[in-house]
Amino acid sequence: MDILKRISEQRAHEESLRWEGTFADYLKIVEEKPHVAGTAHSRVYNMIKSAGVEEGEDGTSEYKFFSHELYGLDRAIERLVEDYFHSAAKRLDVRKRILLLMGPVSGGKSTIVTMLKKGLERYSRTEEGAVYGIKGCPMHEEPLHLIPDELRADFEEEYGVKIEGNLCPSCQLMLEREYDGKVEDVVVERVFLSEDKRVGIGTFSPSDPKSQDIADLTGSIDFATIAEYGSESDPRAYRFDGELNKANRGLMEFQEMLKCDEKFLWNLLSLTQEGNFKAGRFALISADELIVAHTNESEYRSFISNKKNEALQSRMIVMPVPYNLSVSKEEKIYQKLIKQSDIGHLHIAPHALRSAAIFSILTRLKESKKQGVDLLKKLKLYDGKTVEGFKLADVEELHNEFSDEGMSGIDPRYVINRISSALINTDRNYINALDVLRSIKDGLDSHPSITNEIKEKYLNFISVARKEYDELAKKEVQKAFVYSYDESAKALLDNYLDNVEAYCNKQKLKDPLTGDEIEPDEKLMRSIEEQIGVSENAKKAFREEILIRISAYARKGKRFDYNSHERLREAIQKKLFADLKDVVKITTSTKTPDENQLKKINEVINRLVEEHGYTAASANDLLRYVGSLLNR
Numbered sequence: 001m002d003i004l005k006r007i008s009e010q011r012a013h014e015e016s017l018r019w020e021g022t023f024a025d026y027l028k029i030v031e032e033k034p035h036v037a038g039t040a041h042s043r044v045y046n047m048i049k050s051a052g053v054e055e056g057e058d059g060t061s062e063y064k065f066f067s068h069e070l071y072g073l074d075r076a077i078e079r080l081v082e083d084y085f086h087s088a089a090k091r092l093d094v095r096k097r098i099l100l101l102m103g104p105v106s107g108g109k110s111t112i113v114t115m116l117k118k119g120l121e122r123y124s125r126t127e128e129g130a131v132y133g134i135k136g137c138p139m140h141e142e143p144l145h146l147i148p149d150e151l152r153a154d155f156e157e158e159y160g161v162k163i164e165g166n167l168c169p170s171c172q173l174m175l176e177r178e179y180d181g182k183v184e185d186v187v188v189e190r191v192f193l194s195e196d197k198r199v200g201i202g203t204f205s206p207s208d209p210k211s212q213d214i215a216d217l218t219g220s221i222d223f224a225t226i227a228e229y230g231s232e233s234d235p236r237a238y239r240f241d242g243e244l245n246k247a248n249r250g251l252m253e254f255q256e257m258l259k260c261d262e263k264f265l266w267n268l269l270s271l272t273q274e275g276n277f278k279a280g281r282f283a284l285i286s287a288d289e290l291i292v293a294h295t296n297e298s299e300y301r302s303f304i305s306n307k308k309n310e311a312l313q314s315r316m317i318v319m320p321v322p323y324n325l326s327v328s329k330e331e332k333i334y335q336k337l338i339k340q341s342d343i344g345h346l347h348i349a350p351h352a353l354r355s356a357a358i359f360s361i362l363t364r365l366k367e368s369k370k371q372g373v374d375l376l377k378k379l380k381l382y383d384g385k386t387v388e389g390f391k392l393a394d395v396e397e398l399h400n401e402f403s404d405e406g407m408s409g410i411d412p413r414y415v416i417n418r419i420s421s422a423l424i425n426t427d428r429n430y431i432n433a434l435d436v437l438r439s440i441k442d443g444l445d446s447h448p449s450i451t452n453e454i455k456e457k458y459l460n461f462i463s464v465a466r467k468e469y470d471e472l473a474k475k476e477v478q479k480a481f482v483y484s485y486d487e488s489a490k491a492l493l494d495n496y497l498d499n500v501e502a503y504c505n506k507q508k509l510k511d512p513l514t515g516d517e518i519e520p521d522e523k524l525m526r527s528i529e530e531q532i533g534v535s536e537n538a539k540k541a542f543r544e545e546i547l548i549r550i551s552a553y554a555r556k557g558k559r560f561d562y563n564s565h566e567r568l569r570e571a572i573q574k575k576l577f578a579d580l581k582d583v584v585k586i587t588t589s590t591k592t593p594d595e596n597q598l599k600k601i602n603e604v605i606n607r608l609v610e611e612h613g614y615t616a617a618s619a620n621d622l623l624r625y626v627g628s629l630l631n632r
């Protein structure tokens with residue numbers, strides 16, 4: 001890649017996007033593309049939607065704008081987009097509220113805000129997301145504000161575009177002095193939102209309440225020029241450079257809003273409610289921007305418990321951002337965070353992240369009152385796994401049982417810190433699930449917000465995660481022992497299905513060697529069915545159900561394979577493993593392997609390395625561990 005060339009190409013591209021014209025030219029653009037004159041809220045909504053929406057299996061919408069970086073938050077994001085952004089885009093009242101994201105630490109609140117900011121920067125550089133402003137306006141304000149009040153109703157009717165807000169003091173003066181009041185001549189330019197350049201994107205972070213200056217939000221008198229212009233109410237003697245000014249047309253992030261002095265927040269009240277704020281000696285200044293703040297639950301509770309905050313509270317829309325509750329997604333979060341860190345190149349054995357994820361999700365789940373659902377089952381259901389006796393509707397019901405599930409528990413950063421610590425402290429060149437779980441356990445003692453009672457609970461979750469890992473480890477090794485697992489499973493399945501078909505249709509089979517007609521192999525069928533506890537009495541129904549499933553597949557033109565029926569898959573797997581058990585047990589636990597065993601071990605290790613992502617050392621380690629498990 002020639003970076004210098006790319007840089008100059010990019011610059012040329014930016015240059016090509018620039019546009020400048022008169023207000024009269026701008027009106028033509030508005031006529032053609034009325035959305036350019038939309039509100040900041042509608043721009044954000046269009047931006048999110050333009051990235052695409054997909055319907056997930058469980059009916060939740062997946063907004064692509066967020067889902068490539070935020071995992072497992074589809075429900076929260078769907079609510080955020082539909083209840084807030086969509087309504088706000090339609091100029092409903094929620095637009096006039098501050099959006100307050102509330103959620104536990106490291107749950108993705110700041111990430112959401114950052115994505116919105118970065119997204120707006122990019123979007124304003126696209127055709128659909130183009131923004132225009134009055135050239136020279138410190139707030140890059142909407143040029144339509146130039147249209148006098150009396151004419152707006154007619155304009156709206158003709159163009160189908162609503163105008164809200166009044167010309168800022170600086171533009172008013174400019175219109176008189178530089179354009180002699182001729183609105184049509186005013187120069188308009190395309191505006192590119194940029195946080196670095198403070199265009200349309202602002203961030204406000206409160207400092208010490210005593211020294212906090214409202215000027216940070218609304219701008220201040222310019223003492224350098226005041227002598228020249230002689231009056232504080234001359235816009236030329238005022239710097240419209242507060243965050244509220246700068247974020248006009250886009251978004252302002254209000255960090256630690258609830259830590260802010262309440263007097264300070266009054267300005268926000270007016271801005272959010274009326275769409276304008278007071279600055280210096282000027283009439284109210286219009287602003288069109290999305291204000292996003294974030295907080296955690298306890299801070300929010302203490303904020304609303306204070307009566308004085310009632311007025312503010314009613315001007316906020318609180319959107320919960322809980323932790324992800326799916327194990328697979330949690331694994332993806334860890335992978336992402338590890339990739340971003342400087343431990344990305346070290347080897348973490350397969351299932352290590354999954355085991356940590358199982359632990360994390362367990363700490364976030366709430367015990368259901370539904371019959372027969374324990375935390376582990378719930379965890380599997382939430383991860384999209386099939387659990388005997390539960391349907392999709394049950395999962396939905398579980399999700400709706402608690403409104404505050406996921407608002408507490410272990411945060412992803414804690415786990416990443418423990419994984420780093422395990423990697424730093426190991427004397428091998430890799431870590432595995434056991435190392436990670438041990439490190440998580442060791443860290444609990446120094447975790448600031450964990451009481452003894454919670455610690456007990458968490459230790460229990462660690463052992464649940466460990467047991468789950470043991471099962472995964474055993475399966476992995478057993479699979480690696482079967483020469484080409486998929487083929488063996490398929491052969492066994494085909495054999496079983498041939499027999500089941502003959503049994504149900506009361507037919508005979510042909511012996512492949514002699515060509516003789518033979519009875520269905522009852523012993524083979526039972527040896528598979530027994531693996532999943534199908535009783536002698538239930539076998540007929542089970543076999544018929546399988547045949548029905550096969551013909552249902554055939555009707556849809558789909559192939560029935562061993563993944564098509566969850567229980568049958570399990571039965572086949574268990575049968576294969578049962579046949580192998582002794583070989584695995586003896587081979588993995590022997591201290592002095594003979595030549596044959598040694599050959600087998602090497603084969604298995606090779607398969608683990610080549611097909612399952614282990615290193616030779618971590619595969620060896622896994623074999624020894626599984627050997628000890630099987631001999632317990």
Ligand SMILES: Nc1ncnc2c1ncn2[C@@H]1O[C@H](COP(=O)(O)OP(=O)(O)OP(=O)(O)O)[C@@H](O)[C@H]1O
Binds near residue numbers: 070104337
């Ligand atoms: N569901 C998730 N999907 C992907 N990444 C996530 C998720 N939750 C958290 N993260 C990652 O974890 C890190 C911490 O998240 P972030 O800083 O956004 O959290 P926060 O809610 O703002 O936390 P805090 O309350 O500490 O400010 C980020 O790198 C973020 O990308």
Ligand SMILES: [Mg+2]
Binds near residue numbers: 109
């Ligand atoms: Mg944050």
